[in-house]
Amino acid sequence: MPVTHFVVRWPDGEEERCYSPSTVVREYLRPGDYPLDVFLAQARDGLAAASERVRAKFGYACSSAMDQWAALERRAEPFRTQDAQVVTVVQID
Structure with missing residues (x-):
């Protein structure tokens, strides 16, 4: 199962490289800007789908995908109290 990484730029300008155990995350996230809540929903759904792909193949969910989600x-927590926060998906490998 091909591992996929995606780079996120947070509203404070800091970038973070994130992990997905499956390319299915590309169906949920693409490079570009997302309102914080939309990004979190898409990332949650994409990482859950990736974990389920692992479950289908190996018989157990991917704890690393859920750790990445957490x-x-x-x-994201510090940005929730601020208005109009944007998260940028810089790239997906």
Whole structure:
């Protein structure tokens, strides 16, 4: 199963390289700007789909995909109280 990485630029300008165990995440995220809540919803759904692909192939979910989701949620927390925050998906490998 091909691993896919995506680079996110947070509203404070910091970039983070993120992990997905499957290319299916490309169906949920593309390079470009997203309102914070939209980014989080798309990332959650994409990483959940990636984890399910692992489950279908190996019989167990991918804990690394869910760990990545939890890390994104934690990183987004400080921006939730600010208006009109934009997250940029810089690239997807």
